[in-house]
Amino acid sequence: MATTATAEGRRQATREAGSSRARGGRRNWLGGAAGWLWLVIVLVPIYWILITSLKSQTTYYDSNPLVPPSHPSLANYRTVIAADFIRYFLNSLVVAIGAVVPAVTVSFMAAYAIVRDGRGWFLRSVNALFLMGLAIPLQATVIPIYLIIIRLHLYDSLLALILPSIAFAIPLSVLVLANFIRDVPKELFEAMRIDGSTEWGTLWRLALPLTRPAVVTVSIYNALTIWNGFLLPLILTQSPTQRTLPLALWSFQGQYGINVPAVVAAVVLTTLPILILYTLGRRQLLSGLTAGFGK
Amino acid sequence: MGTAGDTRVDTRVAARPATTRVRTKGLAWLAVPALVFFVAFALVPLIGVLLLSFTSWNGIGAIRPAGFASWHRVLRDPGLPHAIWVTFEVMALSWAVQTPISILIGVFLAARHRYRALLAVLYFIPLLLSSAAIAVSYKALLDPNFGLGAGLNFGLLSQDWLGRPGLALGLVVFVVSWQFIPFHSLIYQGGVRQIPVTLYEAAQLDGAGRIRQFFSITLPQLKYTIITSSTLMVVGSLTFFDLIFVLTEGGPGDATRVLALDMYKTGFQANLMGPASVIAVILVLVGLVLALLLRRLGGRDPGASQLEGV
Numbered sequence: 001m002a003t004t005a006t007a008e009g010r011r012q013a014t015r016e017a018g019s020s021r022a023r024g025g026r027r028n029w030l031g032g033a034a035g036w037l038w039l040v041i042v043l044v045p046i047y048w049i050l051i052t053s054l055k056s057q058t059t060y061y062d063s064n065p066l067v068p069p070s071h072p073s074l075a076n077y078r079t080v081i082a083a084d085f086i087r088y089f090l091n092s093l094v095v096a097i098g099a100v101v102p103a104v105t106v107s108f109m110a111a112y113a114i115v116r117d118g119r120g121w122f123l124r125s126v127n128a129l130f131l132m133g134l135a136i137p138l139q140a141t142v143i144p145i146y147l148i149i150i151r152l153h154l155y156d157s158l159l160a161l162i163l164p165s166i167a168f169a170i171p172l173s174v175l176v177l178a179n180f181i182r183d184v185p186k187e188l189f190e191a192m193r194i195d196g197s198t199e200w201g202t203l204w205r206l207a208l209p210l211t212r213p214a215v216v217t218v219s220i221y222n223a224l225t226i227w228n229g230f231l232l233p234l235i236l237t238q239s240p241t242q243r244t245l246p247l248a249l250w251s252f253q254g255q256y257g258i259n260v261p262a263v264v265a266a267v268v269l270t271t272l273p274i275l276i277l278y279t280l281g282r283r284q285l286l287s288g289l290t291a292g293f294g295k
Numbered sequence: 296m297g298t299a300g301d302t303r304v305d306t307r308v309a310a311r312p313a314t315t316r317v318r319t320k321g322l323a324w325l326a327v328p329a330l331v332f333f334v335a336f337a338l339v340p341l342i343g344v345l346l347l348s349f350t351s352w353n354g355i356g357a358i359r360p361a362g363f364a365s366w367h368r369v370l371r372d373p374g375l376p377h378a379i380w381v382t383f384e385v386m387a388l389s390w391a392v393q394t395p396i397s398i399l400i401g402v403f404l405a406a407r408h409r410y411r412a413l414l415a416v417l418y419f420i421p422l423l424l425s426s427a428a429i430a431v432s433y434k435a436l437l438d439p440n441f442g443l444g445a446g447l448n449f450g451l452l453s454q455d456w457l458g459r460p461g462l463a464l465g466l467v468v469f470v471v472s473w474q475f476i477p478f479h480s481l482i483y484q485g486g487v488r489q490i491p492v493t494l495y496e497a498a499q500l501d502g503a504g505r506i507r508q509f510f511s512i513t514l515p516q517l518k519y520t521i522i523t524s525s526t527l528m529v530v531g532s533l534t535f536f537d538l539i540f541v542l543t544e545g546g547p548g549d550a551t552r553v554l555a556l557d558m559y560k561t562g563f564q565a566n567l568m569g570p571a572s573v574i575a576v577i578l579v580l581v582g583l584v585l586a587l588l589l590r591r592l593g594g595r596d597p598g599a600s601q602l603e604g605v
Contacts, residue, residue, distance in 0.1 A: 028505070031403030038400055038476065039414060045473075046420060048443060049432055065443045106329040113325035122323045126330055133333060135586045136341055137534045139555040140575040143562055144343030145336065146354075167336030170329050199322055228425030230537035235563060246427035250541050253431045260435045260442075267428045274423045282416065 053077070053265035060261050076265035080252070085269060087241065088248040093273075094158050095244055096227045099165035104219050106166075107173035112203050114174070115181045116189070127178075133171035138164075142235050149236055160236040161244065165229065169222040180214035181207050220281045227274060245270040341579070348572035354563070365569035375574070377549060378557040379581075381464070385553055386532040388468045393476050393528060394521070400476070401483020402513060415484070418477035426474070430541035433470055460550035463543050467551050470538060475531075479524045486520030487513065526589040533582050554578050 048065060054072035055063065063069065114127045145164050154160040184207060192202045208215065233247040243251070249266055256262050351361035369375055400418075404411050421429070436443050437456045444454070456466045490513065498508050536555040539545065545552035545560065552560070554574060562571025 028403055028406070031399045034396055034399040035403040035411075035414060038396065038480075039417060041473065042418060042421060042477065045432060045436055048436060052435075061441065103332075106332060110326040110329035113322040117322035120323060123326060126326045129330075129338070130333065133337055135530065135582055136337055137530075137555075137578060137582055139534050139536050139558065140578045140582075141337065141340035141344055142559075143347055143568055143572050143575060144340035147343065147347070147358075148336070148340065163332075164336040164340075167332045170333050170337075174329065203325075224423070228427070228537075230425065230427045230540070231559075234540075246425045246537070249425075249427050249431050253434065253541075258441070260438070263431060263435050267424070267432050270428055271424050278419070278423055282419075 049264045049267055052261050053268050055261050057259055057261055076259075076262045077269065079256075079259075079262045080266045080269055083252060083256075083266075084240070085245075085248065085266065088243050088245050089269075089273070091158060091242065092227055092244040095161045095165065095229075096223050098158070098162045099169065099226050100219050100222045103166040103169035103222055104173055104215060107170050107218070108177050108208065108215065109203065110170070111174045111177035111181055112207055114178050116199065127174075130171040130174045134175065136168075136171075138168050139231060142231060145232075146235055155236060156238045156242055158242060161229075161232050164232060164236075165226045169226070173218045173222065176218050177211065177214055180211040184210050216281055220277060223277065224274060344572050344575045344579070347568060348576050350569055350572075352568040353566045354568050355566075361569055365567075365573045369570045369573040369577075372570075374549070374552075374557065375577075378552055378554045378574075379577075381549075381551060382533065382553040382555075382581075384464060385467060385471070385535065385551075386529055388464075389471045389475075389532055390525065390528050392468060392472045393479055394525065396472070397476050397479035397524065398483050398514075398517070398521075400480040402487050402509070404480060404484040405487035415481065418480060420477075421474050422478055424474075426535075426537035427541050429470060429474055430538050433466070434542060437466070457543055458547055460547055463547055463550050467535075467539055467542065470542065471532070471535060474538070475528070479528065482524050482527075483517065483520055486517050490516040522589060522592055526586065529585050529589065530582055533578060533585075554581070 044066075051068040052060060052065070053076055054074070055069040056073055056075060059069055059071075110126065110130075114123050117123060118127060149155050149160045149163075152160075154163075188206060188210075189202060192206050197205065228246060229244070230246040230250070233242075233244045237243065237247070240251075249270055252266050253263050347358070348365055349360060349362060350358050351364065352358040404415055404418075424432075434457070435441075439455045439458075454462060456462050494512050494516070495508060498512055503511060533553075534555060535553060536559065539551055539553060539556055540559070543551045545556045555578060558571050558574040558578060561574060562568050
């Protein structure tokens with residue numbers, strides 16, 4: 001195989017260079033087998049979803065499930081869109097943007113304060129509180145959230161989904177952003193101060209641009225979590241007009257369960273926006289995630 | 296970094312001892328908006344669930360104090376130990392499946408090959424799908440009459456996955472692994488890449504083979520990564536709600552009725568918010584105990600700078 005040959009060659013080369021990444025050049029059969037096998041396990045269902053979404057219901061029952069359709073059709077996507085998925089898409093978009101923008105903004109401000117002025121009792125306890133908040137499972141708090149939302153007369157509205165989503169995005173966002181702000185060289189802050197910048201100005205003109213990868217990572221991560229959220233919409237909304245995509249998908253399967261191609265077309269449509277977002281922000285997201293968790 | 300210090304000509308700064316960290320006072324107000332949101336919709340609900348566990352409420356009418364009635368009811372119900380047991384099974388099995396595979400793939404991906412970078416991109420796909428989308432897809436995929444197994448005439452795949460207790464639990468563990476192994480592989484990839492190459496060079500000089508290197512260097516060096524990843528897995532497994540709700544609805548019977556699902560069904564389907572709050576409190580306590588246990592294993596401040604020691 002070509003890959004083994006190049007690996008062999010690289011091993012030779014690195015050995016001669018004398019500064020090899022020892023684990024890089026050597027063959028790792030077990031890891032390789034696991035890696036390729038898992039790739040197949042990951043890709044087969046996704047491939048099946050994609051090709052099935054292009055089949056008509058009758059071809060689906062007759063054809064081999066792993067062979068792509070000879071006459072691909074977008075009819076299933078039309079069925080899904082006719083079932084009001086545009087509205088659910090817009091609802092999800094409103095909730096995701098409406099929650100991520102304020103959540104990341106307030107988290108960034110809090111992280112900045114914690115890093116720059118974190119010695120006082122107030123900010124120390126805020127920091128401790130957010131760290132503890134990482135361990136609060138959303139599931140355990142939904143009953144009081146439901147009660148609060150009813151009392152605020154927000155039940156069955158998108159705002160009902162936005163408010164708790166902001167709260168639960170804050171702890172991790174503050175933690176990751178603070179880690180990155182902490183790595184901004186102290187001299188830069190000092191220089192800004194000598195140039196007469198206020199802390200508010202330093203926050204936006206120094207800390208924000210220098211931690212942009214972290215801000216993008218945190219925003220994408222939160223957007224993903226909120227976009228895919230199921231429990232809050234399930235509990236806090238009722239009418240079809242307020243449905244977000246995951247909930248719509250679930251009730252769509254309840255309705256159209258037998259029409260497998262339409263169901264998987266709905267899956268593809270709900271994932272498409274995230275796929276686009278991921279493609280745009282992939283590099284930063286991956287490096288941000290590994291920096292945030294990997295150590 | 297040096298340039299900023301060099302261009303600075305300021306006697307006040309020069310007079311300051313070099314070790315003083317430059318900090319500013321009076322920024323506390325910047326944390327207030329985040330604090331308000333967090334207190335209102337996370338902290339108050341957390342305290343609220345404890346208070347509600349001492350009340351009786353059907354979700355619509357008035358909330359009445361009920362003392363320990365809900366606690367008695369839940370603690371005497373055989374459904375609770377069952378739900379705890381199922382939660383534990385899902386947690387332990389999904390940890391046992393995910394950890395070794397994630398480490399293997401992480402080590403594999405850590406080597407800097409271009410095609411492996413492409414693999415990492417493909418691995419990430421399951422993380423983009425919502426749990427609801429994954430559950431909906433697997434339900435369709437594994438349908439005994441219309442799914443993949445039936446279409447391929449492949450008996451192993453066309454079993455009634457959602458109709459038999461053992462199979463349903465196994466399916467949940469498999470789908471969880473399908474969803475999260477890529478994420479944990481990436482964590483391990485990051486961890487492996489931070490192991491100093493000199494350790495391997497020294498081991499090679501000492502004549503240690505590949506397997507020996509893995510167990511004597513890679514695995515011990517990954518200690519903190521394993522703890523981080525395991526914490527996320529274990530605490531995360533308490534919150535598998537969407538996936539199990541859409542995939543099995545806790546069934547067949549109560550075979551996959553984990554704590555989170557037990558709480559939802561008790562509260563929002565049986566309209567017993569008091570007992571449901573008791574289950575929620577138990578859920579929080581289990582999560583807290585597990586997080587503390589794993590933290591003790593690690594003993595590291597998660598707020599520490601990422602650049603420390605580099």
